[in-house]
Amino acid sequence: MPDKYIHGTIDGIKISVLKETTILSASKLLDINIPTLCHHEGLVPDGNCRLCTVEIGSKLAVSCLYPLREDNFTVNTKSPKVHEARRFVLSLLIARAPKAPRIIALAKEYGALPSNRFLPEADNCIRCGKCVRICKINRTEAISLVGRGPERIVTGPFLKPPEDCIGCLACGLNCPTGNIPFREKDGIRSIWGRNFNLVPCPECGTALFTKEELDFHKEFAADYCPTCRRKKIAGDLLNCQNLLVRSN
């Protein structure tokens, strides 16, 4: 179906992609690096961080959300206009998250200084909502973005530790500014002001999951850690084989 493919260039390199492919995905095919903060392969793009801005034709567009639809597109991911747009976005982000290593590195790369235009409270959260979207797609939906404008925060219901949290760490591990602290100590995992008991593997004792996680994902629930489970399945297969050989 050739009409489903469209052709164009990204940074001068010719490419053919399926119609509706986003600029970000198309650029990935060419190994062109576009910086992102709120993007995750497993989530529907939300376009919150505005960092993946690129130039298409002569317009600026957020590449994670922009589907390529017209033939002969020309995308530029490194033009001075793009650089300036990203520098501006980073000057706002660094004002909000001055301690986040990734933002510091990006601001340095783009020469962005903290903006003093809105003077937001620097709390290291850029309100990209990645944690909330991840929590939702994992079906826990324990946290949400609450409030409007400058008062918007990520929190559990009633500003308390989220009671539906299962301690899976998906939010903490994916936060682009590392602003959701968590730790594991003596078989206890702590996140969002809650403590979870880790369940040790009955074979080797490695503790990977919380009890709440195992209860929540009953369909995948495993008593053993992945390594021991593999060994166990291999052992079972071997036993089967031996039995078959013997019965023959």
Add this chain to the structure above:
Amino acid sequence: MPDLHSLSEILLSRPNKPVELLALMQLIQAKYRYLPEEALRELASYLKLPLSRVFAVAGFYKALSLTPKGEKLVKVCCGTACHLKGARQIQGALEEKLKIKLGETGADGKLSLESVNCVGACALAPVVMIDETVFGKTTPKNIGELPLLT
């Protein structure tokens, strides 16, 4: 904890579909003058929605409140026309008269003072609304005539 005796009546007045979330919140707000935590929990389980989503909606709308509002709601319009006609002075006069600040509720729970952005009665600016009644052409002097404490 508030008396939630008629909560199930309110909930059952609408079908248990997620689209009814806001309508039910408005009914709960109208009944109790705020959204009690227990009521939101009941609402979430009635509509089978995650509590986090219910809480996010409750926190988003200015018409919904998580803390108890007064029996009477006094709203000072701070829209463009009212602002130009001196809404700030009206606000200051009301704060002084009612002895509460904007956004607060009196200790006796009788009255809340709020600002709104436009009530659509710009010809009458500056406007004060008491519950559902609009009072136009207010001045720091004539607000004493408003039925504030009756």
